[in-house]
Amino acid sequence: MKLTLIYPLILSCFLNFSCREKVILKNGNLVLTIDHQMRCSISSESAGAKPMTETSSPTEYLVTKKFTTDDFVLGEVSSNNLNDSIGLGKIWIVDGYFNEQNITLKKVLQIKLYDSFPGLAVMKAFYINGSPRNIEVTKWVNNHYTVLSQDSAPLFWSFQGGSTHARSDWVLPLNKGFSQQNYMGMNDSDYGGGIPVTDIWRRDQGMAVGHIELIPKLVSLPVEIDEYETSASVGVEFAYEKPFLLQPGDTLETLETFVSVHSGDYYNALEQYGKILRAKGLQFAEPEPAAYESSWCAWGYMRDVTVDEITGTLPKVKELGIKWVTIDDGFQEAEGDWDVNRKKFPGGNQQMKALVNQIHSNGLKAMIWWAPLAADPESKLLKENPDMRLITRGRSPQYITWWDAYYLSPADEKTIWHTQSVLDLFMKQWGFDGLKMDGQHLNAVSPDYNPNHKLTYPEESVEKLPEFFNMILKKATSIKPHAVIQNCPCGTCMSIFNMPYMNQAVASDPLSSWQIRHKGKTYKALLGKTAYFGDHVELSDGGDDFATSFGIGAVLGTKFTWPKENPTVTENNLLTSEKEKTWKKWFGLYHRKMLSREKYIGGLYDIGFDVPETHVIQKGDTLHYAFYNPEWKGSITLRGLKNRQYRVYDYENDRDLGLVSGGKPVIQVDFKKHLLLAVFEE
Numbered sequence: 001m002k003l004t005l006i007y008p009l010i011l012s013c014f015l016n017f018s019c020r021e022k023v024i025l026k027n028g029n030l031v032l033t034i035d036h037q038m039r040c041s042i043s044s045e046s047a048g049a050k051p052m053t054e055t056s057s058p059t060e061y062l063v064t065k066k067f068t069t070d071d072f073v074l075g076e077v078s079s080n081n082l083n084d085s086i087g088l089g090k091i092w093i094v095d096g097y098f099n100e101q102n103i104t105l106k107k108v109l110q111i112k113l114y115d116s117f118p119g120l121a122v123m124k125a126f127y128i129n130g131s132p133r134n135i136e137v138t139k140w141v142n143n144h145y146t147v148l149s150q151d152s153a154p155l156f157w158s159f160q161g162g163s164t165h166a167r168s169d170w171v172l173p174l175n176k177g178f179s180q181q182n183y184m185g186m187n188d189s190d191y192g193g194g195i196p197v198t199d200i201w202r203r204d205q206g207m208a209v210g211h212i213e214l215i216p217k218l219v220s221l222p223v224e225i226d227e228y229e230t231s232a233s234v235g236v237e238f239a240y241e242k243p244f245l246l247q248p249g250d251t252l253e254t255l256e257t258f259v260s261v262h263s264g265d266y267y268n269a270l271e272q273y274g275k276i277l278r279a280k281g282l283q284f285a286e287p288e289p290a291a292y293e294s295s296w297c298a299w300g301y302m303r304d305v306t307v308d309e310i311t312g313t314l315p316k317v318k319e320l321g322i323k324w325v326t327i328d329d330g331f332q333e334a335e336g337d338w339d340v341n342r343k344k345f346p347g348g349n350q351q352m353k354a355l356v357n358q359i360h361s362n363g364l365k366a367m368i369w370w371a372p373l374a375a376d377p378e379s380k381l382l383k384e385n386p387d388m389r390l391i392t393r394g395r396s397p398q399y400i401t402w403w404d405a406y407y408l409s410p411a412d413e414k415t416i417w418h419t420q421s422v423l424d425l426f427m428k429q430w431g432f433d434g435l436k437m438d439g440q441h442l443n444a445v446s447p448d449y450n451p452n453h454k455l456t457y458p459e460e461s462v463e464k465l466p467e468f469f470n471m472i473l474k475k476a477t478s479i480k481p482h483a484v485i486q487n488c489p490c491g492t493c494m495s496i497f498n499m500p501y502m503n504q505a506v507a508s509d510p511l512s513s514w515q516i517r518h519k520g521k522t523y524k525a526l527l528g529k530t531a532y533f534g535d536h537v538e539l540s541d542g543g544d545d546f547a548t549s550f551g552i553g554a555v556l557g558t559k560f561t562w563p564k565e566n567p568t569v570t571e572n573n574l575l576t577s578e579k580e581k582t583w584k585k586w587f588g589l590y591h592r593k594m595l596s597r598e599k600y601i602g603g604l605y606d607i608g609f610d611v612p613e614t615h616v617i618q619k620g621d622t623l624h625y626a627f628y629n630p631e632w633k634g635s636i637t638l639r640g641l642k643n644r645q646y647r648v649y650d651y652e653n654d655r656d657l658g659l660v661s662g663g664k665p666v667i668q669v670d671f672k673k674h675l676l677l678a679v680f681e682e
Contacts, residue, residue, distance in 0.1 A: 023077050023094055025111060028118020030261045038072040038096040038107065042145055042207065044119075044261040049205040052261065053145045054231075060109060060125045062252070063139040065243055069127075072096030072107045082112055086122075086279045089114035104130040117272060120260035122212060127252045136243035142257040143209040144235030150202050155230050157608030159266035159522070160223060160493075161195030161210075163443055164188055167491030167511055171266065171518040171607060174200065174225055174232060182221040185462070186446050190400040190407075193444030193495040195526070197273055198223055198234050199266035203609050206262050208269035209234055211255045214282050215463045216444065216497050219255065241393075265609075267602035270525035277496070284500045284527055285473060290365060290433070291484045291504040291531035292555055292596045293323035294587060297436075299369075299536070300559035300573035301566040303330035307345065307355060309566060314362050316562045316575065320587045324484075325359050326436055327352075328369040335405045336375025336382060338422045349429065356431045367434035367484065368426050372419055372472065374405040374441060381418065382406065388414050390461060391450035400441045402490070407445060410468035411461045412453045419468070420475050427479040434484035434504075435476060443489035443498070469501035486533065499527065504555075507535040513548040516540060517615065517628065520552040521607060524600040531596065533557055537586075538573055546586035547652070547674040551626025552615045553595045556587060589652070595624060604639040616640060622680040624651075631672050638665035638679055645682045652676045 023034040031043045039056035043049075058070045075095045082091040090113050098105040105127055112122040123142060129135055149155040154173035161170065162182030186192035197210035198221040211219060217238070224233045236257045246252050258276075262268040278284070296317045301309050310327065317325060331345065331352065332338050345351040359366040375382045375389075382388065389397040390407040398407040408415040426432045445465055447458035455461060469487065476483045487494065487502040490509040499505070505523040507516045516539075520532050534540075534549030536559040541548070549556055560575035560583065575583065590596075598619040605614040612629035616639075623640055638648070641662035648657040648667060659682060660667055669675060 021074070023074070025092060025113060025121070027113040027121060030119045030121060030259075032111070032121055032259075034074065034094055034109075036074045038074050038094070038109070042259060042261065044205050046205055046261070046263055050150060051148055052205060052207060053147060057144070057146060059144045059235075060107070060123065060142050060254070061140075061144075062105075062127055062137050063141065065136040065138060067101055067103070069098045069105060069107070072098045082114070085281065086112075086276060087114045087116040102131065102133070103135060105135070106130055117276060119262055120258055120272060122256055122258045124256045125254045127246065129246045129248055129250055132248055134248070135246040137240065137246050137252060138243050139237055139239045140252065140254050141235055141237040142254055143259045144233070144237075145207065145209070145259070147200055147207055147232045147234060149230040149232065150204070151230055152203065155225065156200045156202060156232055157265065157606075158201070158223060159197070159199040159270070161197050161221070162187065163191050163194045163440070163492035165191050167509070169515060169518065170493050170522055173608065174223070176225055176230065177227040178223065178225045178232075180223050182223065183218075184216060184220065184444075185218040186444060189398070190402060190439075190441040191443070191492060194493040195496045195522075196221060196236075197270065199269045200232055200234060201262075201265055201606075201608070203606075206264070206266065206269065207234070208260045208262070208266070208273070209236055209258065210273065211236055211257045212273070212276055212280065213255050214277065214280055214497070216465065216495060217255055218459065218462065264603050265606040267521060267525045267607075270522060271602070274526040274528065282497075282500055285485070285503045287503045287529065287531035288482050288484050290323070290482060292594065293365070294321070294555060294590060295324035295326060295367070295533065295557040296322045297326040297328055297536060297557065297559045299326070299328035300538070300561040300569070300571070302569050302571070304566055304568040305330050306566070307351070309561070310355065311358060313562050314359065314364070318362050318364065320583060321591050322364075322558070322587060324365050324367055324434070326367040326369060327355070328436070329371075329438070331368075334376040334379045335371050335403050336379035338370070338425060349425070353430050360431070365433040366431070367436050367486070368430070368432045369436045369438055370422070370426070371403055371405075371439045372422070372437055372442070373408045373410060373415070373445070373468070374400050374403045374439060375408055376403070376405050385414055387450065387452040388412055388418070389450065390445060390448045392446050393449055393458070395449065398446050400439070402439060402441070407441065409448045409450060409453050409461050410445060411448065411455055411464040412450075416468070416471060419472065423472065423475045423479065427476055427483065433480060434486065435472070436486045436488060437472070438488045438490065440490040440492050442487060443492040443495050465495075466497040466501065469498050473501040496526065504531045504533055506533040507539075507554070510535055510539050513541040513545045513628075516548050516554065517552050517613070518607060520554050521600075521602055521615070524553070525602055531555060538571075544579070544582055545673075546582070547626070547676060548628070550586065550590060550595065551624075551628070551674065551676055553598060553600050553617045555596045556590045558583065593619070593651075595619060601640060612636065622678050625677045625679060627669075627671065627675040627677075628673070629671075632675075633670045635666050635668055638667070638677075641665045641679065646679050647682050649678045649680075650676065651678045
């Protein structure tokens with residue numbers, strides 16, 4: 001992280017100001033105050049907003065082996081107009097000096113305020129060693145704030161984008177004693193990556209921090225609340241595996257990070273973050289029309305599924321109006337060897353092709369399950385190409401515990417060639433219409449120390465993982481231009497950097513209906529128009545909570561078995577005659593309304609503090625409200641209406657709930673679990 005010393009040249013171009021005791025910068029409701037020690041505070045000018053942070057504290061600093069650069073003497077302040085890929089605005093340069101322990105360090109803080117992104121400041125710090133001795137830096141920190149609570153219960157709600165084997169909620173309440181690291185690298189053998197943003201909010205106001213680089217970076221976004229305190233600590237930090245030697249005259253440069261303030265919940269901050277990434281050049285694939293079509297997956301029969309069980313279920317799939325059939329895990333010889341298992345397909349690859357033709361002959365589309373980047377230790381692929389494995393710093397292969405497999409390096413030429421040949425097999429030879437890429441290991445990889453892969457530096461494997469998925473998208477759509485590409489990194493907070501290279505997001509093995517709903521809100525905030533698959537309904541609360549996916553505008557899916565279970569299956573996925581009535585009701589309603597294609601309005605309700613939990617979808621002139629609570633009896637407010645007369649209709653149960661005025665849109669209701677309403681002008 002060295003930088004040629006260009007700042008004297010840059011500063012000469014700027015409008016210079018005399019040194020001062022305090023700098024106050026504003027953008028929209030955001031107020032950033034920098035004091036004479038270059039300590040910062042954040043506040044909001046939103047109506048009713050209470051103080052956000054302590055008066056001032058060190059927010060951008062270095063941690064070295066011997067000291068921490070807490071305080072700098074504020075020096076020059078300069079500004080100039082800004083016009084870059086993100087937009088118009090103003091750039092500020094604030095510098096200062098640290099002089100302690102025979103160390104002289106210059107800090108240059110670059111702050112960008114964009115007109116089209118009010119409430120947000122983009123920041124980057126540069127540290128120039130003006131000493132005659134080396135400085136051993138162990139960590140840099142940006143946007144470290146202590147956010148004050150209002151002593152509510154909970155103290156805060158939060159969005160946190162890290163991924164671990166715990167498969168935790170992405171949206172969760174915060175109370176005393178909470179701590180989560182949110183490291184964007186590998187947190188477990190096959191879990192890592194995520195969305196490099198943390199958002200915490202109170203009833204009156206929220207704050208988000210993160211970085212806006214366009215490739216994965218191995219930063220952490222820790223969130224902590226002391227056991228005896230009520231304020232929360234947030235920030236963005238990068239820890240070096242071994243100390244970074246900042247030599248005399250050299251410069252250490254941080255990533256571009258940001259802080260933003262907002263009203264409402266995390267949706268508004270993530271929506272703004274997604275727009276910034278798009279403005280910088282991260283383009284997300286448009287969803288295919290077929291990505292909104294409902295889906296049946298053979299995983300209900302699990303790995304011992306037979307061809308007869310799949311073909312025997314097709315009539316019921318077609319009867320329910322479902323459009324997609326997914327052949328799941330169990331067809332292959334091994335992870336890495338993707339030809340068919342001849343014990344299951346004695347006719348070989350031609351029998352798989354015949355199965356796809358049979359699916360097509362029923363008027364259905366075919367998707368195939370796949371775990372790219374995974375290869376079993378005893379696979380032919382690795383026996384013939386052991387050098388394809390990703391090697392960790394400890395000189396051992398990186399292990400994928402779930403598949404009992406090894407990681408392949410996404411930046412290795414052999415991995416890319418192998419992957420392209422598999423895509424040719426699946427989509428050209430067999431004729432599949434879509435891909436279900438599966439496994440938590442897809443979200444991130446470790447730095448690769450395999451010398452055979454000829455990387456410039458080990459972290460290049462981390463940074464090139466998105467390019468690997470881009471290659472898959474391009475290859476698949478070159479064979480099938482309207483292919484549906486689903487990336488399902490099981491239980492993880494999906495890496496934002498992989499998202500551009502899929503055209504169907506997925507709840508990805510949710511542990512609850514709550515996870516289905518808040519994951520959907522997250523994807524819709526980041527991506528805008530997206531096809532979001534709520535995964536198999538059997539993974540929701542009670543195994544039949546269709547209303548969760550339906551109400552948030554998710555694509556419906558199921559993995560039912562019919563007319564009988566596979567004898568080796570431990571789950572109960574049998575579509576009984578009683579369950580079939582429920583399945584017919586919801587799939588029929590889904591195909592009539594297709595709310596998954598419509599506009600999700602995420603800023604009307606706070607998913608944490610507002611009760612009951614509420615989501616809104618606009619279809620034409622009609623607003624569709626979805627309310628969720630174990631049990632509710634009382635008033636609800638229909639936000640987002642104009643000052644006109646509206647009809648309120650419970651479309652699930654075919655009940656007219658009467659009229660409501662947009663000027664006072666409050667009605668009395670009584671429901672258990674959920675209530676789905678259509679509200680339209682009378």
